[in-house]
Amino acid sequence: MALLTLGINHRTAPVEIRERVAFTPERMAEAFSELRAATGASEAGILSTCNRTELYLAGDDDCAPALLRWLAGFHELDAADLENVIYVHRDSDAVRHMMRVAAGLDSMVLGEPQILGQLKDAYALAREHNATGAFLSRLFEHTFSVAKRVRTETAIGENPVSVAYASVSMAHQIFADMSRNKALLIGAGKTIELVSRHLADAGVRDFLVANRTLERAQALAEIHGGKGIVLSEIPDYLADVDIVISSTASPLPILGKGAVERALKKRKHRPYFMVDIAVPRDIEPEVGGLADVYLYTVDDLRQVIEENVRSREGAAREAENLIASGVQDFLDQLRALDAVSTLKVFRSRAESLRDAETEKALRALRNGTDPETALRSLARGLTNKLLHQPSTQVRKAMAEGRTEVADLLRELYQLEMLDADEPTTTEKL
Known part of the structure; x- marks a missing residue:
């Protein structure tokens, strides 16, 4: 079984490209329906987050070219535009890559825990669409x-600096006393x-949470004594907030330049701090060109995150050793x-x-053949048939x-070299 991973992430491509190959929840069923048919793979998985899109395929052949063409076509892109920003891992390298992703070693935030949950969700989604089989299921599990071992046996997850934390750290650069600022959070998922x-x-004490469904917005807002609204109400409240952080799965922008311009006129040059974590x-993007708006994307959080990387280098080395062991265990x-x-096949053929030969011997006995002759014929026939193909x-x-084949045969049957003149067992018979 050949294993293939094709992906794009925060290291290989900017957000402008990553967002174009992201899979929205609404199109997942369509993607799984097309993916295996287009590539000939027997099993498939799709991981799509703000920092990466990865496709996992298992099958009899290497289908990387077909997979790239399908990915580009699905998102209405030219395959040539993706060739320089994708990466491909095969077999043991693909196993190692998945484990590094799950452990947070390939994340923008070294050791961040959210990616493991996202990978588990990707596996559950693949199973829901009947896209996985014994091979990928075994690999995911x-x-x-291995990722759990990395979490429990190393310090990779201690004092985590997530994208969420980095966003708030950057807000401190704009607002010294955040107790006086009101925050608008768009979305109600784990990141928000x-x-x-x-x-x-x-x-921050004043929260406003906007979401597609009002119930989820209210549930999150009430934790902090805030208010929940639906997405369509954002323009009505935008002028009253100072911090806007958004992370949804929407395929289209939720907050446009026009709405922000109208809100700025009411704010009288009070600055906005905005972070768009979504992909x-x-x-x-045009909102970032407005005066008094500090707009950051997930790619702009690197400086805060790189400090986190330096602080965890020792834990990362320990984690890499655990992953190397995990890869070897899986291959074994x-x-x-x-x-x-x-x-099983060998035993079935021998049986x-x-x-x-047993049936042949029984027929001979029923026809009156001497038992000793029938028995010797049985032994000779069975021996010849068992040894002929090898x-x-x-x-x-x-x-x-x-010559290694002969060496292996001697090892399998624990054979000692016979003298050239000594007859074989078959000859003796």
């Missing part, structure tokens, strides 16, 4: 186990929930499974030969110079 906690810790982006499991499968293949391999 083993990957989660984390943002709300960090803002509360930083002193695709929730806030139109696959080899063991392959050996079991091969041995078929045995049954055929003998043919060993002679062929030796003629081609592959």
Whole structure:
């Protein structure tokens, strides 16, 4: 079984490109329906976050070119535009990459915990669409186990600096006393929930949460004594807030330049701090060109995050060792499974030969053949049939110079070299 990972992430491409290959929840069913048919893969998985889009395929052949063409076509892009920003991992490298992703070692924020949950969601989604089989299921489950070991046995997750935390840290550069500022959070998912906690810790007391569904917005806002609204109400409240942080799965921008311009006129040059964590982006890029607006995307948070990377280098080395061990364990499991499968076929073939020769001997006995003659004929026939194909293949391999095949045969059957003049067992019979 060949394993292939094709992806794009924060290291290989800016947000302007990443948002164009992101998979929205609304199109996941369509994507899974097309993906395996277009590539010939037997199993598939899709991970799509603000920092990366990755496709995991398992099948009999390397389908990277077909996969790239499909990804570009699905998002109405030219494949040539993606060739320089994608990465491809195969087999053991693909296993290692998935484990590094799950452990947070390939994240913008080294060791960030959210990616493991996102990868688990991707696995659940693939299973929901009947896209995974024994191979990818085994890989995902083993990957989660390794990531758990990394979390519990290293300090990679201590004092985490997430994208959410980095966003609030940057807000401090604009507002010294955040207790006097009102925050608008767009979305109500895990990232926004984390943002709300960090803002509360930083002193923010006045919260407004906007979401597609009012119930979820109210549930999150009430934790901090705030108010929940629906997305369409944002323009009505925008002039009253100072901090805007957005993270939704919307395929189109939620906050446009026109709405912000109208709000700025009412604010009389009081500055806005905005962070757009979403991919695709929730806030139109043109908003960043307005006076008194400090707009940042997820890519702008690197400086805060790089400090986190330096502080965790020792833990990262320990994590890499655990992952190397995890990769080897997974490959050993696959080899063991392959050996079991091969041995089953080997035993089944031997039993078929045995049954055929036994039936021949029984027919001979029923026809009056001497029992001793029938027994010797059975033994000779079974021996010849069992040894014919291996003998043919060993002679062929030796003629081609592959002497290791003969060495393996001696190891398998614990053979000692016979003297040239000594007859073989078959000859004795």
